[in-house]
Amino acid sequence: MAVAVYPGSFDPVTLGHMDIIERTAQMMDHVIIGVLCNNSKTPLFSAENRVKMLLGVTSHLKNVEVKAFDGLLVDFVHQNKADIIVRGLRAITDFDYELQMAQTNRVIAPDIDTVFLTTNLKYSYLSSSIVKEIASYGGDISGFVHPDVAREVQKKLGR
Ligand code: ADP
Numbered sequence: 001m002a003v004a005v006y007p008g009s010f011d012p013v014t015l016g017h018m019d020i021i022e023r024t025a026q027m028m029d030h031v032i033i034g035v036l037c038n039n040s041k042t043p044l045f046s047a048e049n050r051v052k053m054l055l056g057v058t059s060h061l062k063n064v065e066v067k068a069f070d071g072l073l074v075d076f077v078h079q080n081k082a083d084i085i086v087r088g089l090r091a092i093t094d095f096d097y098e099l100q101m102a103q104t105n106r107v108i109a110p111d112i113d114t115v116f117l118t119t120n121l122k123y124s125y126l127s128s129s130i131v132k133e134i135a136s137y138g139g140d141i142s143g144f145v146h147p148d149v150a151r152e153v154q155k156k157l158g159r
Helices: 015-027 047-057 073-079 092-108 128-136 147-156
Strands: 003-008 030-036 064-069 084-089 113-118
Touching (some): 030 047, 128 147
Parallel strands (some): 003 030
16 A cells, blocks of 8 residues: 655645645555644744644545654654655755755665655746745735635735
């Protein structure tokens, strides 16, 4: 059985993330979205809120689960009896860091493989940071995130 973990900050989940989640759910038997708590960046949303938003936008995907995690990604993967890490690649700028992470994880946990999905071209420019920046200036983010997520972002930013 192919069980994959898709880790990230998801602060907040965008349509680019959703595209990766839906494609992964078609390829794997089971997908666990791992929401990182101990992030060096200060997130806009708490891990609990990020999990809640992800649960809402993935409720139609029966083989997808959402969990918050802290600590080493490979430990979370092992705890969940998974053996694949999924990451999205938007542009060449993602590549250096992603390759370094994948190789490091491979050294500390040789039983785990990282699989990269290239972005849907439609969303290649899209990131959670861009969404927050546009929303903070009162811009329209309806083309970037699920309507429920857009509402949460606007509420959080007092818009
Ligand atoms: P992190 O802080 O770990 O990079 P993110 O929430 O920013 O977490 O992203 C999680 C994963 O989703 C990463 O692999 C990232 O490259 C990927 N990702 C983010 N935005 C997109 C997008 N628009 N298209 C495809 N993959 C994306």
